[in-house]
Amino acid sequence: MYISDIDKVINGKLCPNNCQMIFNTKNQNYKRDLARHLKYCQGPETAKQVKLDHLPKPYYPHISNNKLLQKLVATGQSDLLSPTLNYITFDFETVESIINGVDNLIAQLEPLPIASAATINGLITTLYFDLRDGTDFIEQWISQLFEVAIKVNEANQSNIPEVQINDKNYIPYKPQVSVIGFNSKKFDMNLLLKHLIKNRTKIQYMGSTTQAKQTVVSHQDYDFDLRFIDILSFIPPNNTLKQFVEKFGTKGIKLTK
Structure with missing residues (x-):
């Protein structure tokens, strides 16, 4: 054409x-x-x-935007890097609330409880809130989530090698604590967003109006960010929660209150 x-x-x-x-x-x-x-x-x-440049250059923004990773790779010390071992998982339980319309019947999902588990150096710390804790139980959970994330962030930072960066303009990379859900990019995140806005936060949203691929939450009282992601975005499709747990189990992890 x-x-x-x-x-x-x-x-x-x-x-x-x-x-x-x-x-x-x-x-x-x-x-x-x-x-x-x-x-x-x-x-x-x-x-x-x-x-064009005289020599081809690879495209690696995750390294070029992080001075620490850049120096470790450039000096041949990339073996000091280790995967992030500490994170938080969360899940909502919902019930259908029937709304009688004029011409049709509409059902709306309402949250009942919310639970989360933080993995910190092989130990699991859980949080649980429901309607019995008050109608603001989601905001109570968010408040406690940041407190638990402090320990998760400290555990992750302890695994990062100490490397001196000789750059006056160097700004340390702001750490992120991953908060992982299963099939959470549709209902769970849309429900959480309106409560996260009330907690003196700044939100960076990536995705469409119906599906959140990634949501980064910054709080003015904490020196780290919460990174909400859906694990289904990183694994093959058509995986149920049971199949996921069987493939990526929690062997050797102890449960604590």
């Missing part, structure tokens, strides 16, 4: 030298002005050109 006559589209005469000059064809001096212009027109002032 292409435009056969661009002049009809713009309702005028476009300079054939691609300098983006347009002439009004209804003007009685149109031909004279066009001839004068073509006499001195040298084409576009700046032509776009592709400038």
